[in-house]
Structures are given as structure tokens and as C-alpha cells.
Amino acid sequence: MSFKIDRGLFRYDFIDYHAILGVAINTDTRDIRKRYLKIARRLHPDSSAVSSKTEKQLASDLLSKLVNPAYEKLSQEKNYTEYIIVLSQMGKRLVQESASVELTTDVAKQLVSIPNVEQAYKVAIAKIAETQYDSLQQSIQAIAQISELNLVYLMRSAGKAVSTPPPPAKPPVNSSTPKPNTAAAPPPPPATAKEDSAAEQYLRRAQTLIDKNQFAQAKVELQDALKLEPKNSRCHSLIALVYVKQNQLKMAKIHFDNALKLDPNDQVALTWKPKIEKALGLQPSGSKVTSSPNAATKQPDKSGGGGLFGGLFGGKKK
Incomplete structure (x- = not known):
């Protein structure tokens, strides 16, 4: 089976490692690792559910030639930093060449103009990722679909850095420098809703x-x-x-x-x-x-379905 992909970011001679792992571009390394382990269990010969020799070989090839290299690239700090820089440059290029960008899926086309792009982008990728490696014959197609979503997300981000940059350092105080006139300074931006906590x-x-x-x-x-x-x-x-x-x-x-x-x-x-x-x-x-x-000497109910705690999570009461 050929692993050649000519859609999404792959059209630009770029290997979309995020698409291979089925994760959004701004996914943190902890969740990238979780996703990789899930795919690896699905494809590894010792744990794969496929039975035919052909399917086992395909699963092994997907793991060794695509999934493992993708995780190695995204899990090592140096490689990941370089890759994010390249992604940022790719975003700027896509903005300049937006008129010639080709999209084949309705989801990607809708993502171009949808207002809440961040949420819609993550939901769309999560939906494809659920079954990305269920059918091994369709895995390459799923990777291509996700890469199109990544392409649109980079365009919508207008080439801005994907990762959140550290806050700029405060300039040193120079007593000889005159203080600016703050009377005409614009008012601070309105407070926004508090973002979700890390957990x-x-x-x-x-x-x-x-x-x-x-x-x-x-x-x-x-x-x-x-x-x-x-x-x-x-x-x-x-x-x-x-x-x-x-x-x-x-x-x-x-x-x-x-x-x-x-x-x-x-x-x-x-x-x-x-x-x-x-x-x-x-x-x-x-x-x-x-x-x-x-x-x-009375012991708690261990049936999981009855007793004091049986109905907590939908179990049948006795």
C-alpha cells in the first residue's frame, strides 16, 4: 500500500505529523503521547486485533513508517520547536497563496469561514481521529482529511506562531528617559472570560x-x-x-x-x-x-450493581 498523500499540508512537500497522529496542531505533548500510545496499541503486532497476514503487515508498516516517526518528531523538545517554527512559516505561505489552495472536503471548506474556528477545528479533528485507524485501508484518507483541516487552521491563524510565546521581558528602567505622557493612553481592553483550567x-x-x-x-x-x-x-x-x-x-x-x-x-x-x-x-x-x-464484620457490597452505591452510575437497584 502506498503511503503517498497529496492533500492538505502534504501538497507542499511537508510531512504533517499532527495529521498522522490525529491531533490538533496546538495539542500539548502530554495528549500527544496519550494519542500515540492508543494508536500504537491498535497497530502493534502483539496487540492488534487484525488477523490476516496482509492486515498485520499493513498495521506494522503504518506504525513503523508513519506513526513512530511522527511521535519521535513531536515528542522531542528540539525537534518539536523546529517543527513549530516551520509550521509558522507554512502558515504565512498559505496566507499569501490562499487563492490557489485546494480543499476537497466539505468540513474543510466550512472551516474557512466559520466564526468560532478554534472550537470547530478541534471538534472536526476529534471526530475523524475516533476511527482514523479502525479501517487500515482508509487510514491514509483520514490523515489527508485531518491535514486539510490543519491547513485551514494555519490559514485562519494568519501565520501566527502556533504555540503561545512567553511574555515579553519588561524593559529596564532608565532614569534619564523621560516618562511618557499617559494622559492620552487608551483604556485597557475589557476583561474576558476566564479560560479553562489546565485540568x-x-x-x-x-x-x-x-x-x-x-x-x-x-x-x-x-x-x-x-x-x-x-x-x-x-x-x-x-x-x-x-x-x-x-x-x-x-x-x-x-x-x-x-x-x-x-x-x-x-x-x-x-x-x-x-x-x-x-x-x-x-x-x-x-x-x-x-x-x-x-x-x-459486614463487608461492603462488591456486586457493582446493587447495595448502597449500586445506583450511583446507572447500575440496577436490587
């Missing part, structure tokens, strides 16, 4: 996984979120709920406690902490409940 994307993914009862994956996302924002009460509440579903009640209590320390009004923690303490045989103060031996 917000992990929380959104975790919530989606929880809704699908994929608690192990949700816990991984929430652990990553806590590494970024260890004082985020919502992170602690969500991971506590995951621990509840996994019957790890002591861990759940720890995170509910943390959530309430950070936000005493956290409603999820306020609701569930007393139930956890009761299931663990604790009083609200934290002291042991003196009860009958039979009650002391």
Missing part, C-alpha cells in the same frame, strides 16, 4: 468515561488532572466517586475529605462522605461505631 480537559474526559462506566480509564484521567491541579476540589470529588464504584471506600473517603478541605460547600462530597463513613463503620467524627460483632 479541565481531563475532567471532561473523565466525566464522559464515568458516564460509560469505564471507571479504570476515568481514574487515570483524574490522576493526571490532580498532578496538574492537586487543589482542585472537583477532581477530588470525581475520583472519590470512581473509588466508590470500585469499592475502595477508604480511598474514596480520603478524597472526599480533601474535597471538603478545599471547598467546604462541595455538594458531592457533602452528600457522599456520611454514607462512606457509615459503610466503613465510622461516626461523622471519625471514631469507630460500637456495634455487634456481626455488624463489624
